[in-house]
Amino acid sequence: MSNVWDKYLAQHEAHFTNSIIRDLLRLTEQPSIISFAGGLPAPECFPAEELTAAAERILVENPLAALQYGPTEGYRPLRTFVTERAAQLGINATLDQVMITSGSQQALDLIGRRLIGPGDLIAVEDPTYLGALQSWYPRLPQYVTVPMDEHGMDVAALEQMLKRTRPTFLYIMPTFQNPTGVTLAEERRRDLIDVASRYELPIIEDDPYGDLFYDGERPRPLAALDVEKHGKLRTVVYISSFSKLLSPGLRVGWTAAPESMVSRLVQVKQGVDLHTSSLTQATVYEACRDGLLERHIPSIQNIYRRRRDAMLSSLAQHMPEGVRWTCPGGGMFVWLMLPPGLDALELFHEAIKHEVAFVPGTPFYANGGGGHAMRLNFSLPTAEQIEEGIARLGRSMRGKL
């Protein structure tokens, strides 16, 4: 062996997996390829000037807040800001019910570490967010999946499942879901909170895209319905992030949850990274304190709405008969379902030849499936790139049909 570590690495190898997406994405990195495969926000949506001014202000006026060690639960002014923002969404929470995380990905990780043991049963949508599955993979959970349609998770099917088995929690992204773009209907949200209350089912609500709505109003978080029903957060752990509103490179997310849950997650975080960067937390706070989000979110919505519309009209124009897709009211993704006889992974390699890329559906299914589906991102490419890319995708399909 080339070094003394390999034998110990080999012992635990089976608990870790290489992301199929990471390997595929390497193929999409040539500049000639129009990629719908990523999940990146558009850089033109970053409020770079405001963030620069905010970073400069905190570093000059209060360098200690930006540069010294800070509390594990987060920079207090930012936590206070987050409780105000949560309250606007109907998620009334005390300061002890919110914490800052290193992106919302870290919240998933902390939850997995604190709550999931080998073989524990977790309920997820089918399909579900790949990053959650990757985060929890080393904890060796088992999954029970709940089917979805164009109105989101089938809550009646969930209730049938709960009569047979009791998962540790349900993980759900009810609003503009990654990967499908689908949103849980208002009535189903109420049903879900009723079912969860009756069966004492803990819910993790992952809501990174909720503010990115392009039609009508922002869907009400499950957490708000939980607060409405019980007077406080009782059933729902609510995970959110500044990644899609300000910048993902800052790695600042937040969680609102019952206090006993927050205190345990803070305990885990202490050993994980002590705390999220003081500089980035204070920068987010300084940028947001005077209402940046209210001013800035509409400009993101305008950019992404145009791109979503470009994707939907291009799909209508270029997709062969039998191909179906979702019509997301927000977020960053369209989910496309192929007709019988077309396999998304095979099509991926054909599409690369046509210089267009997407993510095949399989990795989003906790218990397998999804060979007929693909995820298309519309936040990063321009409308022109989207039109050309979807045309290429259509040609690559016709070559396979």
Place this chain on the structure above:
Amino acid sequence: MSNVWDKYLAQHEAHFTNSIIRDLLRLTEQPSIISFAGGLPAPECFPAEELTAAAERILVENPLAALQYGPTEGYRPLRTFVTERAAQLGINATLDQVMITSGSQQALDLIGRRLIGPGDLIAVEDPTYLGALQSWYPRLPQYVTVPMDEHGMDVAALEQMLKRTRPTFLYIMPTFQNPTGVTLAEERRRDLIDVASRYELPIIEDDPYGDLFYDGERPRPLAALDVEKHGKLRTVVYISSFSKLLSPGLRVGWTAAPESMVSRLVQVKQGVDLHTSSLTQATVYEACRDGLLERHIPSIQNIYRRRRDAMLSSLAQHMPEGVRWTCPGGGMFVWLMLPPGLDALELFHEAIKHEVAFVPGTPFYANGGGGHAMRLNFSLPTAEQIEEGIARLGRSMRGKL
């Protein structure tokens, strides 16, 4: 139950522990108390102006590098810088052998998650860094401890131990150790690398304080001796950080290791937080690229050397007969050993009455012990505070003797 999560939290409660230090530190937060209990760098050592200019430069000139998602292994220019810095220390490493972490604490966490399973045996110094023990606690390892004296770990005792049992790895902080301030002697370093090579013992070298030397030269890292012996990193995983040189609030650390180890830690980090903040990584790089560390480190050394000297002379003046302490050549801590009859935890409560605080030794011992010892920090308090605080500590001891 007040919420639906508590029963699931209770199931895993035994895997997590509240830090005794966190509870004690709450007692030390009154402003009238002179605290030697923390482990904070002095804010006057933060190069705030340079970091402000660096953050502004990257945000204005290359906002994408600071604000977009980045690669899990780290911001490439910073990784390149880190390989150059490692090479200056004799740790020749390729780009694929270094990664950026969210502080060095995260490196400990990633290593624990990738390598430690329940019951696995880990070798540590006695005493050892509390943050490592806290980080690994949920992995349920067992520990075998190696005794130390004023020249660091007893390598002969380690070799005897290796004849009986084989730990997964040895964790060691050989330079200005937290908590003792002790440094492993040069000859023992060579012996340790010889022993580790003969017994194929993996070593984790944690080196957050190596550049903070106040007498003579920087001790050579074990990793440099490993490279010297094998032509490349083979035995040692080297963990370092910018926390003590620039600012801990940035949460930027780095690790150099055999490539197979780095690739596995990157794989774990992907699910943990995707990547360390792009803004803080790019800020560190922009600040350091023109030689800031070389200019700045001597000024930190001058401040801390004065404080160390103040602590050592105050101890000589105020400690009762029978009290002994270490004379650290660098770092941030002095380790103090009480005479028989004095218990550090009892003394802690007496000291609080005298308005001075320290950390009792017990939590630094993986397998118990340390009731006779305490850790004293000299980086944060001024020389005047140190003199007054040590006088108070002496009075609190006399009250107990």
